[in-house]
Amino acid sequence: MxxxxxxxxxxxxxxxxxxxxxxxxxxxxxxxxxxxxxxxxxxxxxxxxxxxxxxxxxxxxxxxxxxxxxxxxxxxxxxxxxxxxxxxxxxxxxxxxxxxxxxxxxxxxxxxxxxxxxxxxxxxxxxxxxxxxxxxxxxxxxxxxxxxxxxxxxxxxxxxxxxxxxxxxxxxxxxxxxxxxxxxxxxxxxxxxxxxxxxxxxxxxxxxxxxxxxxxxxxxxxxxxxxxxxxxxxxxxxxxxxxxxxxxxxxxxxxxxxxxxxxxxxxxxxxxxxxxxxxxxxxxxxxxxTINIWKRIKIEMVALQGDINYEDINWKVLKSAFADAFIEVEEAAQEKRYTITFQEWKRYLSEVVYRNWRKSEWNEYSKLDNIAAQLVDLHNYSFPQHHNNIPGSERLTPPDDNNSNPNRTTWTFLENIAKRIFREKLGTAAYNRLKNPRQGHDLGVCVLIYRPPFRRSGVGGLSFFNKMFYIVLGKNTEGTFAHEFGHALFLNHGPTCFIKNADIPFTTRCEEEGSEGPYWDEHDSEDMMTCIMSYNTDNVEWHYCGLCLLKIRLYDVRNMIRGQDSTLRRTLYGRKPKVYWVEEGDKEQKVEGSEPIIEPWLYMHDSTPERLMIGEELRLVALYPPEGVLNDDNIDYHKDLTRYDRGSWVSTNERVGRVRVRRQGDIWVAKIRITGRGRTEIKYRIRRDPNDFIESEPLVLEVS
Ligand SMILES: [Zn+2]
Ligand SMILES: [Zn+2]
Ligand SMILES: [Zn+2]
Structure with a gap:
């Protein structure tokens, strides 16, 4: 050598x-x-x-x-x-x-x-x-x-x-x-x-x-x-x-x-x-x-009402939902898990809720004589409840809805208490910084976990932006947590509105404030019924759908939908919708052990309607086939795409009539008004590229 x-x-x-x-x-x-x-x-x-x-x-x-x-x-x-x-x-x-x-x-x-x-x-x-x-x-x-x-x-x-x-x-x-x-x-x-x-x-x-x-x-x-x-x-x-x-x-x-x-x-x-x-x-x-890219999102603080324990939340389940998207949810530091004691809770109610509202009833209720009732109430609920022996106590439980005064509802009171607690715990400087995406970047999300406002209250949780949300401890607290957390991370709703009284039950776009959804192209069309951003998912195997996962991974989902590459547009709504005309009527429903009841019902037909007359109006739905998945209603819903950005109604002979979509209450309804004699084919079309679309079989209308 x-x-x-x-x-x-x-x-x-x-x-x-x-x-x-x-x-x-x-x-x-x-x-x-x-x-x-x-x-x-x-x-x-x-x-x-x-x-x-x-x-x-x-x-x-x-x-x-x-x-x-x-x-x-x-x-x-x-x-x-x-x-x-x-x-x-x-x-x-x-x-x-x-x-x-x-x-x-x-x-x-x-x-x-x-x-x-x-x-x-x-x-x-x-x-x-x-x-x-x-x-x-x-x-x-x-x-x-x-x-x-x-x-x-x-x-x-x-x-x-x-x-x-x-x-x-x-x-x-x-x-x-x-x-x-x-x-x-x-x-x-x-x-x-x-x-x-x-x-x-x-x-x-x-x-x-x-x-x-x-x-x-x-x-x-x-x-x-x-x-x-x-x-x-x-x-x-x-x-x-x-x-x-x-x-x-x-x-x-x-x-x-x-x-x-x-x-x-x-x-x-x-x-x-x-x-x-x-x-x-x-x-x-x-x-x-292998070197993997992950993100970390901190939970800045968790405040717990009364005797709610930090461990009442299954953190593993929550963290696991985010790990699907390579997100590490960092739990709040030990010293930032705050218990809001009974006395503190009373103070917040007094200062935030009853300062300008039902003050005399509150003064009566909060007397030391009533301590037993207070303890029971605030152990089980977030607000005082009705007691026969406390005059005016029934007026202290705020309603979930209040059309004449939307600021005096369970929803807003809970939001205001949460804000107050977050500000006190974080300190005013940090609380103000939280709202600035740049200066507050080191601060994570703030969460308050409440008892329900009252029995059968509809409040589950609310994300009120700037990394703050509250949830109510209940049947599926982790799911509610993931849902509100999802909102904080820019996720929008899946299905929120379900039409059960129909030959074919379906979900449709709803405009009710706070419950707007579904955002059709922001969820996987084949996996949105049990996406945690949808409603009625307490008893199902909830999760973030694939598209939600990509969004939290920081894929530019909007560009994927609108951009030149059509892969996502082809991946979503790849099956043919079907057009039905709908008859609005009543249906007798059998009830076990009592008189049958009459309910409004949507009868759906896919055959040519007989004896159509000029001037007549026909309601239409474009139903996308179901996912094969049941939600809390135990129903495998179709999707009515009537109001869908990439969808459109086609009438091949507009002299006979054209389809118009109008808002009716909180939903959208498609109708055709017959304006002339002849034959037209009604189709629903989903656009994938300028010259490429998927289209339903025609529903034939004939007017003689
Ligand atoms: Zn790879
Ligand atoms: Zn929501
Ligand atoms: Zn989703």
Whole structure:
């Protein structure tokens, strides 16, 4: 064996010398990652366990420097994203983030140090600046679809939705450019590509790009030029080479990466890599474990009325729903879980609710003589209840609805108490900061958990924007929590209104204030009945539907619906709707053990109506087939698409009549008025592209 130490040899092209060199000189490589400083808005975490109950990976923050090359376990980068809807003019999540400069805030640069040591005959030797370069390639491993725990059973679930839309079994399934927020598109893969744009992701210390390799556009060449002294096992000082780089991954939750590294010499030859732990192993390349992008959303504080325990909420269930979207919900710190005692509660009622309303009744009720009644009431409810022996007490329970004074309802009183408590606990400065998406970015969501206002009250919870919401402890507290939390994170309603008294029960767009929904194109058409953003989901396997998941992952869902690429438009409402004409009438309903009752009923017909007359009006519905999923009503509802952005009614002969959609109360009704003789075909059409649509079979109308 020859002693190859002269650096001149490295550049030699003689095969003999090259062969000798490759036998004799090898390099070890480290990719070193430091735990970010305390004030950084991200953490680096490593898998430390599997939760036996949920089957989910448990991560813990790295406490000291790690070498990615020596790790076999997955990592995650968890980026703080405490951004809530402020309820003002910008309703689109990505647009809101852009407007408030949040995209920059969450767009982190992770410093990594590449170290190269030179070995000859198994001893360290001085590295000479620039003698090798690292050839770094980006790999996008397949997303772990099993992470999405959504419901099993019939119908499409979140995992299937993501599988259809983005997942690729062989990897290359990170958020593609057309689905990504504008700010990150440049870094994301094209729809047909398998890997993100490495030149925009791996940067030098000063955020500049590296050259790509002439033969591999997916690899950057990183010269290893800087030198550092190291002391080897025999206390000899040697020089190692290093280069600091920055990883600038698009901050989209669910993206994942690996780095693959080779070394090349100054003349472009492959340099030999030596494994650090296995002797005499010279791998062709080195690879890091998978690095996953996650987001962290903090719960800033939880206030609990009276004897409600923090543990009355199953936090694992709640956190699990968000983990489906690679969101880590960070529970409120121990010292920020506040119990609002009975005495404090009385004070809030007195100061917030009864200060200007029913004050004399309250003064009577709150007397010490009535302490027993007060204790019972405020143990079970959030407001005083009726007691025969306390005059006026029945007037102290606010109603859920009050048309003459909408500010004096359970809903608004609870909102006002919640605001007061949040302000007192946070302090006025932080409370005001909470409302500013930028200045309040370090503050998480504030939650108040109440007893119900009274028995059978309809109040379940309310998100009143700026990262604040309250919920009522009840049958499905975790679901209510996830629903209101979802609103705070820019999610809109799925179905909220259900028409049961019909031959074919259906859900339809409802405009009732606070209950507007469904936002048809903001949920998976095949999985929205049990999406937690829908109503009547207390007794089902609720979850966020696939589209909600993508939205909280920071996919630009609006652009996916409106943009050039039609994949999402084809994924939603891919089946044919069916048109019926509807007869509004009554129906006798049998009731077990008593007289039958007469109820209004919608009779639905798909055959040509007989003896149509000019001037007559016919109600129509366009029903999209059901999901095969039951909600709390135990019904597998159809969807009436009458009021749908991408839908339209067609009448092939408008002389006979055309379909108009008008608001009737809180819903929308489609009707055709017959204006002439002849034959027309009524169809419902769902637009996918300017010249491409899916259309129902025609309903034929004939007027003679
Ligand atoms: Zn991937
Ligand atoms: Zn809601
Ligand atoms: Zn949804």
């Amino acid at each position: 020859s002693d190859v130490t002269a650096h001149g040899f490295v550049g030699e092209t003689t095969t003999v010398l090259q062969g000798a060199l490759q036998r004799e000189v090898a390099y070890t490589v480290s990719l070193k990652l430091q735990p970010p400083p305390q004030n950084e808005n991200y953490t680096i975490e490593k898998i430390s366990d599997i939760d036996s109950e949920t089957g989910r990976k448990v991560y813990s923050k790295i406490e000291e420097e790690v070498d990615l090359i020596e790790s076999s376990e997955e990592f995650r980068i968890c980026i703080l994203e405490n951004v809530g809807d402020n309820g003002l003019s910008i309703t689109d999540k990505c647009q809101f983030y852009s407007h408030w400069g949040i995209m920059q805030r969450i767009d982190i640069y992770i410093p990594v140090k590449i170290e190269v040591s030179k070995m000859s005959l198994n001893t360290l030797e001085d590295y000479v600046g620039g003698e090798v370069s690292a050839l770094v390639e980006l790999i996008d491993p397949p997303e772990d679809i099993n992470t999405i725990k959504g419901p099993k059973g019939r119908g499409r679930n979140g995992a299937n939705f993501v599988r259809n839309l983005v997942y690729k079994a062989n990897g290359g399934d990170n958020c593609p450019s057309p689905y990504a927020p504008r700010e990150f598109r440049e870094r994301c893969r094209g729809l047909q590509d398998d890997v993100d744009k490495i030149q925009a992701i791996i940067l030098d210390e000063r955020r500049r790009r590296f050259q790509t390799h002439p033969e591999n556009p997916n690899a950057v060449v990183i010269p290893i030029r800087s030198l550092e002294d190291r002391v080897d096992e025999n206390s000899n000082q040697v020089k190692i080479g290093y280069t600091r780089i920055l990883l600038h991954f698009p901050p989209i939750a669910g993206n994942n990466y690996r780095l693959k590294i080779r070394l090349i010499t100054a003349n472009g030859q492959e340099a030999k890599i030596k494994d650090k732990s296995v002797p005499d192993l010279y791998p062709l390349y080195l690879q890091t474990p």
